[in-house]
Amino acid sequence: MNCHVALRYLGEEKDWSVSQESRSQVLLAKLQQKAKEKQSLTGQKECLLQEPTVQQDLKKKRKAHKDSSQQPSLFKKQKSEVVPSYVWESDNHDEPIVISDFTLLKPLKSASSKYLLHVELLCLFWGLGSSAEGLPDAPVAVRHGQADKRDEEKTETENDTPKRTLEKTSAPSGFTILGGFEIKPIQKVHRVLPQWLAQPDVIHRDIKSNLVPISAIPGLSAQLIKKLQNNGIERFFPVQAEVIPAILESTQQGLLMGRGGYKPRDICVSAPTGSGKTLAFVIPVVQLLMERVVCEVRALAVLPTKELAQQVCKVFTSYTEGTTLKVVMLAGQRSFPAEQVLLSELRGGVRRSLADIVVATPGRLVDHINGTSGLCLEHLRFLIIDEADRMIDSMHHSWLSQVVNAVYRSGNGPEAVSIFRRTEPAHITATSLSSPQMPLQKLLFSATLTQNPEKLQQLGLHQPRLFSSIHGHSSSSSKNTTSAAPTQKQDRFDFPQGLTEYYVPCTLSKKPLLILHFILRMKLSPILCFTNSRETAHRKFLLFGGVHVAEFSSRLSPGERKKTLKEFEKGKIQLLISTDAAARGIDISGVKCVVNYDAPQYIRTYIHRIGRTARAGKAGLAFTFLLGVQVKHLYMGIPNVQIHFKGDNFTTGHSYPVSQSALSKMFSFTKLGDKVSSDGDRSRKPWDSKTDS
Numbered sequence: 001m002n003c004h005v006a007l008r009y010l011g012e013e014k015d016w017s018v019s020q021e022s023r024s025q026v027l028l029a030k031l032q033q034k035a036k037e038k039q040s041l042t043g044q045k046e047c048l049l050q051e052p053t054v055q056q057d058l059k060k061k062r063k064a065h066k067d068s069s070q071q072p073s074l075f076k077k078q079k080s081e082v083v084p085s086y087v088w089e090s091d092n093h094d095e096p097i098v099i100s101d102f103t104l105l106k107p108l109k110s111a112s113s114k115y116l117l118h119v120e121l122l123c124l125f126w127g128l129g130s131s132a133e134g135l136p137d138a139p140v141a142v143r144h145g146q147a148d149k150r151d152e153e154k155t156e157t158e159n160d161t162p163k164r165t166l167e168k169t170s171a172p173s174g175f176t177i178l179g180g181f182e183i184k185p186i187q188k189v190h191r192v193l194p195q196w197l198a199q200p201d202v203i204h205r206d207i208k209s210n211l212v213p214i215s216a217i218p219g220l221s222a223q224l225i226k227k228l229q230n231n232g233i234e235r236f237f238p239v240q241a242e243v244i245p246a247i248l249e250s251t252q253q254g255l256l257m258g259r260g261g262y263k264p265r266d267i268c269v270s271a272p273t274g275s276g277k278t279l280a281f282v283i284p285v286v287q288l289l290m291e292r293v294v295c296e297v298r299a300l301a302v303l304p305t306k307e308l309a310q311q312v313c314k315v316f317t318s319y320t321e322g323t324t325l326k327v328v329m330l331a332g333q334r335s336f337p338a339e340q341v342l343l344s345e346l347r348g349g350v351r352r353s354l355a356d357i358v359v360a361t362p363g364r365l366v367d368h369i370n371g372t373s374g375l376c377l378e379h380l381r382f383l384i385i386d387e388a389d390r391m392i393d394s395m396h397h398s399w400l401s402q403v404v405n406a407v408y409r410s411g412n413g414p415e416a417v418s419i420f421r422r423t424e425p426a427h428i429t430a431t432s433l434s435s436p437q438m439p440l441q442k443l444l445f446s447a448t449l450t451q452n453p454e455k456l457q458q459l460g461l462h463q464p465r466l467f468s469s470i471h472g473h474s475s476s477s478s479k480n481t482t483s484a485a486p487t488q489k490q491d492r493f494d495f496p497q498g499l500t501e502y503y504v505p506c507t508l509s510k511k512p513l514l515i516l517h518f519i520l521r522m523k524l525s526p527i528l529c530f531t532n533s534r535e536t537a538h539r540k541f542l543l544f545g546g547v548h549v550a551e552f553s554s555r556l557s558p559g560e561r562k563k564t565l566k567e568f569e570k571g572k573i574q575l576l577i578s579t580d581a582a583a584r585g586i587d588i589s590g591v592k593c594v595v596n597y598d599a600p601q602y603i604r605t606y607i608h609r610i611g612r613t614a615r616a617g618k619a620g621l622a623f624t625f626l627l628g629v630q631v632k633h634l635y636m637g638i639p640n641v642q643i644h645f646k647g648d649n650f651t652t653g654h655s656y657p658v659s660q661s662a663l664s665k666m667f668s669f670t671k672l673g674d675k676v677s678s679d680g681d682r683s684r685k686p687w688d689s690k691t692d693s
């Protein structure tokens with residue numbers, strides 16, 4: 001390319017007999033002349049930037065390349081066609097060329113004569129005269145690098161007395177000069193969390209010693225307090241004591257505005273499994289909607305699975321009993337038309353909502369948004385996203401954008417003249433604040449809420465406020481600290497206080513025997529046992545004989561799954577073999593022990609699985625079976641129990657009818673103690689470095 005440009009330029013030269021060297025001198029003289037003329041005309045201040053160190057460098061380089069300059073090379077060849085036209089004679093630099101106000105050009109070491117040649121060539125090519133005559137206004141992005149340097153060296157070896165100056169010009173050229181990309185060491189980027197993530201409101205992890213009497217929370221009606229007491233709740237867990245007042249406070253000035261007349265802040269809660277997050281949103285929502293006059297959908301809770309939706313719906317129903325509030329579930333438990341009937345009715349030709357609180361799975365919810373005219377979300381005040389990290393992962397189904405569109409539907413149509421019309425929030429301006437409108441407040445809950453701002457931004461949170469328990473022991477040096485130091489680690493999670501975790505190194509064939517050992521000898525039943533696939537769950541279900549066993553996976557119909565969970569809760573099933581279908585959110589009281597028959601692939605899956613035990617401040621055990629190769633990748637993140645096999649003389653087949661005495665002969669059980677990883681971070685599990693599921 002340089003070659004082409006040079007030829008075009010040279011084509012304008014009339015006198016072809018002039019040697020290349022003299023042509024360049026002539027050109028240089030011309031340029032200098034023009035620069036002076038320009039300078040005197042405009043009266044602009046000239047700026048001269050000189051680099052003595054560069055000249056010294058060049059001298060050294062010239063010495064080093066004295067001999068090599070005669071060796072042919074690709075660069076040399078290219079240069080030999082271009083450079084001679086622009087040889088910078090030392091004489092010419094007594095008064096260097098000035099390119100005034102060329103502010104973006106710094107006196108760079110590698111801003112060599114070649115660079116200047118580029119600029120000049122481009123100027124001349126576009127008929128701008130010299131660079132001194134003024135370049136176009138746009139800034140020049142100069143890239144210079146190793147290739148430039150190589151070129152520079154070659155150029156300099158060919159020219160006896162190269163001198164360089166770097167100038168400024170009043171108007172940069174606007175051309176990007178390509179090439180010469182330099183490999184620069186990349187600086188390590190330190191993660192800096194937004195303040196709301198780095199400095200959350202503290203939730204105590206220890207449930208038992210931080211209970212708060214329900215009467216100590218202001219704003220709860222006597223009716224609700226009575227309901228709580230009837231359900232056996234006398235004191236709130238720490239997460240409830242923090243979050244319930246925060247949600248109630250956001251509606252202190254009515255449902256239309258938050259504190260100080262502003263839109264209320266969205267709330268994110270990250271607290272361990274079984275810490276009582278469900279009541280943390282059910283109680284304030286019921287309290288705030290209790291006194292509503294007209295029935296409209298004002299709260300929507302979205303959950304990832306049918307079972308979870310059913311569970312949350314049950315809690316809402318329990319606390320709305322005796323009030324006029326109506327709870328409807330849209331999770332596919334009933335047929336689509338049956339769910340439509342529950343949502344609205346036609347009375348006197350007018351459609352009226354029959355639901356105040358809707359609990360839904362995202363898929364079914366979207367179906368209703370698109371297919372049920374009776375589902376109106378234009379009055380929605382609370383959008384509750386439980387298991388929020390999982391719901392973010394399912395965001396590719398765009399359920400959230402469909403919900404938001406349905407919420408602000410009325411504000412977009414021509415009929416949107418009501419003073420209470422809702423418009424999608426944008427930047428806060430005087431106009432946007434002038435008409436009050438029902439705000440949509442998002443409430444996010446999870447035991448493994450991501451701290452990844454990139455993921456969270458998909459939720460479009462408004463001035464979010466985070467309640468978290470993770471920093472309580474985030475640093476091994478700062479125990480029970482309440483000052484939330486910004487954390488550099490991503491996605492740290494917390495575990496229930498009463499949980500004891502173990503891993504058991506074993507082989508594939510010994511896993512079933514271990515389960516029998518837990519049930520028959522250690523009396524740990526009911527055991528919830530997780531496998532990584534429904535096929536494995538089914539095979540293990542067929543394998544175990546002599547114990548009450550059941551399976552739980554998508555192989556079963558929703559009805560069968562519900563029945564199985566009920567029986568397991570009642571203690572009729574000693575061993576429930578499940579896929580991750582039961583890993584999240586499911587609250588089964590009385591689970592003493594969770595076994596990871598197959599080690600989970602992700603830390604989040606691990607946290608949710610083991611969180612099915614040690615709930616509500618109770619004690620629980622979690623065992624993870626690890627094969628040799630998995631143990632290798634293990635660094636001591638969890639306590640270790642090794643079970644030594646005394647012999648391999650057990651039968652194999654479809655079932656293991658092993659007696660207790662036989663088992664006790666086979667195993668000896670040794671607890672090796674509480675080994676915590678070197679960085680004191682128990683939230684990391686060894687078998688996989690991935691933190692996301």
Ligand SMILES: Nc1ncnc2c1ncn2[C@@H]1O[C@H](COP(=O)(O)OP(=O)(O)OP(=O)(O)O)[C@@H](O)[C@H]1O
Pocket residue numbers: 232233234235236237240271272273274275276277278279446447584585586587589611615616
């Ligand atoms: N204040 C309380 N007093 C007594 N029991 C409570 C209280 N709050 C909640 N519980 C009980 O604690 C158990 C766990 O509660 P919940 O299911 O809300 O936990 P969670 O934090 O949502 O767990 P996960 O993250 O696994 O979904 C439930 O059985 C619930 O009834």
